[in-house]
Amino acid sequence: MTDYSYTLLIPLIPFVVFVITGLFGMKWKPIVSGVMGTAGLAISFVLSLLAGYQYFFASAVESYPTIIPFNWLWLSLTDTLQIQMGVLLDPISVMMLVVVTTISLMVHIYSLGYMKGEKGFERFYAFLSLFTFSMLGLVLSTNIFEMFVFYELVGACSYLLIGFYYEKPSAIAAMKKAFIVTRFADLGFLIGILILSFYTNTFDFEKLTQPGSDIYHNIAGLSFMGISALSWAMGLVFAGAAGKSAMFPFHIWLPDAMEGPTPVSALIHAATMVVAGVFTVARLFPVYYFHTPDVLIFIGYVGGFTSLFAAVIAITQYDIKRILAYSTLSQIGYMMVGLGVSGYGGEAGLGYMAGMFHLFTHAMFKALLFLTAGAIIHAVHSNYMQDMGGLRKYLPITHITFLAAALAISGIPPFAGFFSKDEILAAAYHSNKLLFYTEYITAGITSFYIFRLYFGVFWGKNRKYEHKPHEAPLNMTIPLIFLALASTFVGFIPFHNLISPDLKPFATESEPVLITASVLIGLLGIAGAWVLYKKENDMPEKIANWLGGLYTTTYHKFYIDEIYMFITKKILFNLVARPIAWFDRHIVDGTMMGIGAMTVAVSDKIKRFQSGEMQQYAFVYVAGAILFVLTFLYYFAG
Amino acid sequence: MIHGLTIYHFLTVSTLMFFIGVTGFIIRQNLITILLSVELILNSVVINFLVFNRFLYPDQLQGHFFSLFIIGIAAAEASIAIALIINIYRRIHNINADNVNEMKY
Numbered sequence: 001m002t003d004y005s006y007t008l009l010i011p012l013i014p015f016v017v018f019v020i021t022g023l024f025g026m027k028w029k030p031i032v033s034g035v036m037g038t039a040g041l042a043i044s045f046v047l048s049l050l051a052g053y054q055y056f057f058a059s060a061v062e063s064y065p066t067i068i069p070f071n072w073l074w075l076s077l078t079d080t081l082q083i084q085m086g087v088l089l090d091p092i093s094v095m096m097l098v099v100v101t102t103i104s105l106m107v108h109i110y111s112l113g114y115m116k117g118e119k120g121f122e123r124f125y126a127f128l129s130l131f132t133f134s135m136l137g138l139v140l141s142t143n144i145f146e147m148f149v150f151y152e153l154v155g156a157c158s159y160l161l162i163g164f165y166y167e168k169p170s171a172i173a174a175m176k177k178a179f180i181v182t183r184f185a186d187l188g189f190l191i192g193i194l195i196l197s198f199y200t201n202t203f204d205f206e207k208l209t210q211p212g213s214d215i216y217h218n219i220a221g222l223s224f225m226g227i228s229a230l231s232w233a234m235g236l237v238f239a240g241a242a243g244k245s246a247m248f249p250f251h252i253w254l255p256d257a258m259e260g261p262t263p264v265s266a267l268i269h270a271a272t273m274v275v276a277g278v279f280t281v282a283r284l285f286p287v288y289y290f291h292t293p294d295v296l297i298f299i300g301y302v303g304g305f306t307s308l309f310a311a312v313i314a315i316t317q318y319d320i321k322r323i324l325a326y327s328t329l330s331q332i333g334y335m336m337v338g339l340g341v342s343g344y345g346g347e348a349g350l351g352y353m354a355g356m357f358h359l360f361t362h363a364m365f366k367a368l369l370f371l372t373a374g375a376i377i378h379a380v381h382s383n384y385m386q387d388m389g390g391l392r393k394y395l396p397i398t399h400i401t402f403l404a405a406a407l408a409i410s411g412i413p414p415f416a417g418f419f420s421k422d423e424i425l426a427a428a429y430h431s432n433k434l435l436f437y438t439e440y441i442t443a444g445i446t447s448f449y450i451f452r453l454y455f456g457v458f459w460g461k462n463r464k465y466e467h468k469p470h471e472a473p474l475n476m477t478i479p480l481i482f483l484a485l486a487s488t489f490v491g492f493i494p495f496h497n498l499i500s501p502d503l504k505p506f507a508t509e510s511e512p513v514l515i516t517a518s519v520l521i522g523l524l525g526i527a528g529a530w531v532l533y534k535k536e537n538d539m540p541e542k543i544a545n546w547l548g549g550l551y552t553t554t555y556h557k558f559y560i561d562e563i564y565m566f567i568t569k570k571i572l573f574n575l576v577a578r579p580i581a582w583f584d585r586h587i588v589d590g591t592m593m594g595i596g597a598m599t600v601a602v603s604d605k606i607k608r609f610q611s612g613e614m615q616q617y618a619f620v621y622v623a624g625a626i627l628f629v630l631t632f633l634y635y636f637a638g
Numbered sequence: 639m640i641h642g643l644t645i646y647h648f649l650t651v652s653t654l655m656f657f658i659g660v661t662g663f664i665i666r667q668n669l670i671t672i673l674l675s676v677e678l679i680l681n682s683v684v685i686n687f688l689v690f691n692r693f694l695y696p697d698q699l700q701g702h703f704f705s706l707f708i709i710g711i712a713a714a715e716a717s718i719a720i721a722l723i724i725n726i727y728r729r730i731h732n733i734n735a736d737n738v739n740e741m742k743y
Contacts, residue, residue: 611742612739615663618660
């Protein structure tokens with residue numbers, strides 16, 4: 001048995017780095033914090049690779065074990081209610097370790113160039129370290145409560161980093177929005193956890209996900225509003241996951257989160273934190289599959305809807321980071337669909353495996369897309385496609401790496417996205433045709449919008465730039481090249497040997513028809529983008545005019561933000577908050593003020609008794625004494 | 639024992655003294671006179687102590703000792719009162735009780 005206790009160091013090193021740079025970073029030169037953060041993460045990265053190698057490849061096994069090398073009793077509330085902090089290793093958490101540390105390391109290196117000279121450079125690195133720690137803690141959680149704690153921590157880091165440019169009002173608005181929306185969703189998560197653990201008496205993933213365990217007999221048969229209590233619990237847990245993963249209708253925070261620095265968008269809002277929801281569903285997959293299949297298919301539908309919906313919006317946007325944000329939504333939807341249509345055991349677990357596989361490949365190519373977007377923004381000082389065009393001559397490395405990522409997300413072989421996306425489509429094809437067609441259409445739209453972006457930025461019109469755009473420095477291009485290589489080759493990793501719901505390797509067979517179909521729709525999307533955007537022409541505008549209201553609605557993101565504003569401002573504020581505020585101000589405060597005013601008025605009247613006239617006091621005293629004596633005599637002496 | 643005088647005679651005198659003192663305390667304006675009224679009240683109480691001791695418990699001495707205490711305390715009180723009155727006079731140049739009413743709400 002291999003000793004895995006060193007895995008504890010993987011999250012702890014970034015935490016220590018965070019504490020040191022957070023406390024002392026301001027006293028040193030900024031670059032010290034940057035180098036420290038990067039070096040610390042490099043150690044974590046090496047350890048993660050080691051863990052991945054040892055876990056998956058060092059020994060041939062029938063089924064992958066679930067290992068808990070470290071479990072510290074944190075809160076011992078009662079004999080049954082105990083909360084641990086620990087490290088749990090199983091295929092998905094080891095895979096996530098590799099993903100998080102890889103992307104985080106690339107982002108750390110990239111930021112050395114991208115954030116150079118920014119105010120708050122050391123603060124940025126401290127937060128990055130804190131985020132990496134939280135995310136690693138999240139994926140290594142041994143119990144659902146520990147996971148909730150880290151959920152909140154990554155949410156807080158996301159909040160801090162979105163608002164990194166805290167002098168910009170739009171960044172402040174975006175950070176508040178992200179925090180409030182995800183908090184609202186986390187409320188559901190917490191309630192779900194409470195229901196679940198109340199009836200099962202445990203928080204541990206190991207016990208919860210044990211197939212055929214009898215801990216659910218307490219909850220069986222209970223129902224609320226026609227839906228079983230366990231479905232409510234798992235549905236609410238999914239609500240939290242949907243908040244983090246920005247599934248419809250909680251997706252509104254993610255596009256706004258692009259106000260943060262671009263490396264943050266790459267790390268948190270594309271590759272790692274936003275897949276926390278997918279990870280949660282995958283972690284609890286046996287519970288969903290065996291006990292609440294209704295919720296599982298609901299997750300699939302939410303994912304499918306979000307992926308189509310976000311892809312359509314992405315076509316019409318001009319801010320390159322927003323396009324990528326909607327693309328992220330869409331791809332996370334894919335992962336949810338993969339999980340939603342999956343079965344358990346053997347080949348039925350294809351969807352689960354594909355969802356995780358897509359998470360892995362998506363992390364690589366989406367981080368790459370964001371980092372190249374950062375390089376583009378770095379070069380032209382604008383986020384908008386209208387200000388770009390013909391950049392391939394100026395930014396050759398960025399151009400090639402972007403192309404690799406774009407081909408990967410479009411699902412063109414042999415790039416990584418092809419393998420994972422194809423497997424999700426295959427899984428959907430065999431269990432749910434509706435979701436299959438949704439995702440199939442989305443695949444076409446995906447390649448269309450990403451190549452619209454590609455042609456619009458790197459080809460299109462040759463514009464004159466005020467400053468000649470220049471290629472990014474070496475510390476920015478090295479991560480790009482690394483991730484481009486990853487995006488090209490990680491698809492060949494035999495994921496079906498590594499990850500499955502029942503932890504046993506299984507074989508997949510390729511289906512030529514499906515593969516051909518999915519490649520064809522990808523190529524179709526690229527061809528469409530080629531025709532419309534390769535050379536500047538007025539076709540896109542004509543089509544937009546022809547679509548009229550449909551285009552405008554899409555351009556305004558289906559007015560979801562406006563609907564939220566309407567519900568919160570017009571309905572909640574006017575109908576609920578205002579009357580309550582009035583009640584508080586007039587009735588509750590009024591009572592207290594009335595009591596105070598009455599005391600003042602009475603005291604104003606009776607204070608005259610204290611006149612300062614000594615003889616008056618004496619008179620009153622004597623008169624009272626005489627009266628008392630007379631009364632006494634009258635009643636008792638008579 | 640003085641012949642022909644009973645406890646009632648003594649008590650009548652002391653009661654008269656007491657109420658004269660109380661009345662004087664309330665109606666007189668001059669602070670010195672008020673102080674004299676207080677002395678009257680105290681002395682009426684001293685008489686009471688002595689009379690009750692003499693007529694009711696002739697073989698005991700508590701009443702006598704209390705009388706001596708009261709006389710001593712009355713002397714101390716008179717000296718403090720007069721010191722206060724002198725200070726008041728220095729401030730407002732009269733010793734009229736109506737003018738000494740600063741200590742109010």
